[in-house]
Amino acid sequence: MQAFIFGQTQTGLPIVGYRFGSTGPNVLLLGGVHGDEIEGVWAANGVLKALSEKYDLKLQLTVVPMFNLDGILQKERRNASMIDLNRNLPTADWTSVVAKERYFPGHKANSEAENQALVKFLKEEKPKFILSLHSYEPMLNYNGDCKIEAEVISKYTGYIVTDNIGYPTPGSLGTYGTELGIPTLTYEVERGLNQEGVMKQVQPIIEGLRSAERFGH
DSSP: OEEEEEEEOTTSOEEEEEEEOSSSOEEEEEEOSSTTOHHHHHHHHHHHHHHHHOOOOSSEEEEESOTTHHHHHHTOSSOTTSOOGGGOSOOTTOOSOOSSGGGOOOSSTTOSHHHHHHHHHHHHHOOSEEEEEEEESSEEEEESSOHHHHHHHHHHHOOEEESOOSSOOTTOHHHHHHHTTOOEEEEEEETTOOHHHHHTTHHHHHHHHHHGGGGGO
């Protein structure tokens, strides 16, 4: 495992990433896009701990467990600029129009330091698959060719597999990833689970990642 600075937050805090493996397809695991979805952060850190103890995946895996660090520290969905990072990416459907303040996308797409680091990473590293850990109603929301990974995880968790989260998400990572040709799976951990419950998601996540080895064939 190698730690590195993935980027920085709007307030200048470092966003730490961790690299594993030297062969196989590039894959990105992201946690903490929304700072008030602590279940996704716990899950990402649980995966990080498990993989640091034993790494047997044929992947070049990057784990960023606390992407929206400013939001996490404030227990706030949005970042320090009060912008929803998962509505701020430069997608074809990005809009500054917002139904609710908590989804505020900013006045310009990709205006935030966190997303600028993410966009740079995606364009330079060209991952074959993105797995983003959130919390909401339990589901596996796939965009692009990653239904297989969703179904693998669902076998362990019983979570529903869907290509539609149920409401519009302009400027989201799922949309941006697929526009770049990167299958993107949003894993909505059941909100309100305690830490022990969230840790039961770790092995299913790892098995989903193992399935993504197919992107190297």
